[in-house]
Amino acid sequence: MLELKPRTSSITSVLLTTEPMTRHTTYRIGGPADLFCQPGSLEDLRQALRVVHQRNLPFTIMGNGSNLLVSDEGFRGMVIQVAGVFNGIHFQRDHVTVGGGTDLGTLLNQAARRGLFGLPFAVGIPGTVAGAVTMNAGSATRYMGQHVESVRVLDCETLEILDLTRAELDFQYRRSILESGRWVILQVRLQLEEEDPVAIFARIRELLLRRKEVQPLAFPSAGSVFRNPGSLYAGKLIEDAGCKGWLEGQAMVSPVHANFIINLGQATAGMVFRLMARVQEVVWQRFQVRLQPEVRILGHCPEKLQGEGIP
Numbered sequence: 001m002l003e004l005k006p007r008t009s010s011i012t013s014v015l016l017t018t019e020p021m022t023r024h025t026t027y028r029i030g031g032p033a034d035l036f037c038q039p040g041s042l043e044d045l046r047q048a049l050r051v052v053h054q055r056n057l058p059f060t061i062m063g064n065g066s067n068l069l070v071s072d073e074g075f076r077g078m079v080i081q082v083a084g085v086f087n088g089i090h091f092q093r094d095h096v097t098v099g100g101g102t103d104l105g106t107l108l109n110q111a112a113r114r115g116l117f118g119l120p121f122a123v124g125i126p127g128t129v130a131g132a133v134t135m136n137a138g139s140a141t142r143y144m145g146q147h148v149e150s151v152r153v154l155d156c157e158t159l160e161i162l163d164l165t166r167a168e169l170d171f172q173y174r175r176s177i178l179e180s181g182r183w184v185i186l187q188v189r190l191q192l193e194e195e196d197p198v199a200i201f202a203r204i205r206e207l208l209l210r211r212k213e214v215q216p217l218a219f220p221s222a223g224s225v226f227r228n229p230g231s232l233y234a235g236k237l238i239e240d241a242g243c244k245g246w247l248e249g250q251a252m253v254s255p256v257h258a259n260f261i262i263n264l265g266q267a268t269a270g271m272v273f274r275l276m277a278r279v280q281e282v283v284w285q286r287f288q289v290r291l292q293p294e295v296r297i298l299g300h301c302p303e304k305l306q307g308e309g310i311p
């Protein structure tokens with residue numbers, strides 16, 4: 001894999017205490033993280049991990065926070081945000097080596113200028129490349145893992161750098177082994193497809209317009225709240241169960257897309273959790289399908305939400 005150095009010279013690391021996660025999630029929801037670190041270099045990232053190990057603190061890695069629902073109590077440990085750093089992009093014919101902290105939009109834009117595309121599902125996803133690879137982000141039929149050749153990571157325990165191949169990452173629907181939190185993604189090597197740049201930009205515009213039509217983009221959210229169960233669509237089940245427009249305080253099941261729970265302005269995580277639990281229950285009663293959360297929940301989840309990975 002090509003060497004891509006983080007831009008150590010121009011980026012300063014940031015360490016904040018009692019930092020409201022409302023500032024770092026697209027949901028604009030979440031209590032404080034005891035410690036919030038934005039490492040500006042690989043060495044500072046290692047240092048942050050040394051600190052959490054020495055103090056035996058819980059920690060979590062995040063990108064743009066576009067798939068995160070942080071509890072109102074916040075997170076008792078260190079949140080390490082890798083976004084805006086480790087963001088070099090290097091093209092080699094139809095391959096690209098890209099820093100994990102790069103915005104998907106930036107990658108798509110630069111690739112399009114070189115006549116490279118292949119990731120239509122990624123247009124409009126407000127995440128980083130690393131977040132998209134971890135979540136195996138995509139649409140119903142296409143997803144990030146199909147384009148990943150390998151990933152360069154920092155092992156959070158040993159602080160060693162290693163490369164993992166696509167086969168080792170075990171991509172499944174909105175899943176990969178990277179979710180374990182054992183590694184920090186530093187860079188990703190992807191294979192793209194060659195196309196005419198004018199056609200690519202036209203397609204990107206069309207896909208962005210389509211998203212505006214079918215998703216409630218005027219309100220803060222974390223995208224789809226529940227995973228699609230098997231071949232069914234969570235949004236369709238929720239809509240058919242009559243949940244569109246349901247409210248819990250300032251959290252609402254979007255009337256535009258039933259699998260989005262939107263923040264009307266002052267929503268708390270508690271309101272979203274309560275709405276998720278109500279939706280889950282009514283879909284179960286109606287269709288005997290138990291919806292599993294797709295959003296990643298950070299901190300304590302007070303409702304009896306059924307699902308994997310709920311603390």
Ligand SMILES: Cc1cc2nc3c(=O)[nH]c(=O)nc-3n(C[C@H](O)[C@H](O)[C@H](O)COP(=O)(O)OP(=O)(O)OC[C@H]3O[C@@H](n4cnc5c(N)ncnc54)[C@H](O)[C@@H]3O)c2cc1C
Nearest residue numbers: 063064065066067127128130131132134137138184185223
């Ligand atoms: C309006 C909207 C539309 C969306 N549309 C889609 C869609 O069409 N398809 C889809 O799949 N998702 C969609 N999402 C959800 C979300 O944008 C994606 O899951 C995205 O890929 C998450 O990226 P992120 O950088 O924000 O990751 P975060 O939310 O910050 O984190 C997600 C996961 O990635 C891990 N992670 C992040 N960076 C690293 C790193 N450097 N190293 C190791 N682990 C890391 C985190 O620990 C966490 O487990 C949408 C969200 C919104 C708000």
